[in-house]
Amino acid sequence: MARSSKPDELDRLVTQHLASALRFATRLTGSLEAAEDVLQEALVRVARGWKAFRKEAEFRTWLFRIVINVFRDRLASRRPANVAFPNDLADCRSQDPAMAAQTGELGELIAARVSALPVRQREVMVLTAFEGFSPKQTAQLLGITEANVYSTLAVARDRLRKDLSPYFVEH
């Protein structure tokens, strides 16, 4: 049984990882405002449950797990309102990919596509492709098997490949 983290150390760790957590929440929700709400709720949970944090666990993993839990709770509580995905993105293929790239909107369109994936696919994709977690770490963080991570990742990539196919020409 490891000792709980000391309060001062926890304060330092949270402050150190706040920007990272906010970025992660933004990638999950697709919106900076929603990400800020999620992170604030997550911080409240961190403060209330700081004694549950064990030193042997990586703090970033622990913090991200709380962010994911808050994110899921918010989705469950108000699923209809959680439409971070802009409505006009469905027509993005009708736009000229070259024009989109030139106007600098391509990055935002891709990000929106990632943030519009189904929840589990989105979590796996963001953690592995953008947050640098290994499949093993992702499996541990999400509470699923490593094989499940690989299969989910494959489905998500297929989906993105199909959605973003008009832009492959440019790259």
Place this chain on the structure above:
Amino acid sequence: MNIEPENSTRSAGDDPLDQLLNEARWPTATPDREAHVTQRWQEVWRVQRRHDRLAFRSAVLGIAATLLVAATVGWRWWHRAGKPFSQPVTVKQPTAAPDHDGKDAPVAKDTRVPRTALRPMSPSPPVRAVAHSSTRPVSPTDVAEERVLSRPPNELEEMFVAALVRRGSDRNRTASRRLPAVAPPVPEPADSREVRSSGQRAKSAIVKTAKDAAQTAVARLVADPKVNPAQIAESLRSAASDNETRLLAILANSRPSEQIAAVRLLAEIGSPGAVPDLLRAGADPSLRVAVIGALSRIADSATINQLVQEETSKDLQRLLLAALLGHGDGEALNLYLSYIVNESTTETALAAAESVQSPPMDLLFSELQSPSELERLAAARVLGRIDGPATTERLIAMLDEGSSRQEACVALLSSRGQEATNFVKNARTNPALATLLQAASVLVSNNAQPRS
């Protein structure tokens, strides 16, 4: 710790999808937003730490209290078991004491019982010997030699004893505060005063101090009745209960001028417990005005209502009605409005409204939306009588907004202020308002009797 750069992705491979994903750009948090989140975290963390500390202290206090209670209960149990603490005594064991079987008990030597050897729950061998010897016939010499084994209290036990003694002293002091000081003091014989305990002396000192303070305050108010009694009463607030008792005693057994002063002081520091004495004092006509003033300060609305109903003097009735209106709560206001509705007391109640310094304006305005038309019109007439530029402005605003327009008109017509009079005069030239005012005039001229 691995902190990633902004919007970094894994390195792009040969897969075009990976190259596309590498281009993904989410909204970037501004420094202000990050600072806001950091500030939020610091607030949450500070509150949580305070909560944790409080919880820890509560737990420690709870454990300490539990231990203290357990120790106290244990000490009391020990005390009741007849094991008083005292110094070890040297006892002489009677020789050849027969035991239960008729055999001789072993002869014990003269000994001093060591303190550390004592076991309260399991008697030592000498004690058992004494217990066995109690079965034999007891002679006077045996009684003289009967021994009680005991030990001196340790530091913890001494602390408990001191706490209990102190608590007993506090209990005596509390009892002295409950003594009815109304009763005249009975002279005590000199010898009884000499044998007073320290607790009794403390009690006497408290009563004497209260007596002196109350008498001094009464004397000051008698000497200069124009002095604000609230200032004099400040010195009585520290021991308000004792001083109230003493003031009631003065009210019962003093000259009229002192009684009036006592009543005025009671209005400042009195509690609802003083109401019965004040009501009795109110039977004296010379005290009635002062008593009513005091009751309006310390009595509840039901008591004042009862006084209004029993009062025959219009002036005193008006004073009581003013006290009822000035009470400031909804129940008192409803009682007061009932006197407006009652034709026989309407004028008295309206006159009383003029003498209230801070009437409950918000409650009166809310009564304009009462389901009862009688109450609405009564509240409107009271508002009109209270008058004032602010009230008139608020009533005119109600007319503009179209809420409770009839009641607002009644209030404006009942008002005698310059602003309201000017408004009514101008409004009569406005066709829409003129009709409304005419209808309200009918209500006012008909003694505010509502339409059926």
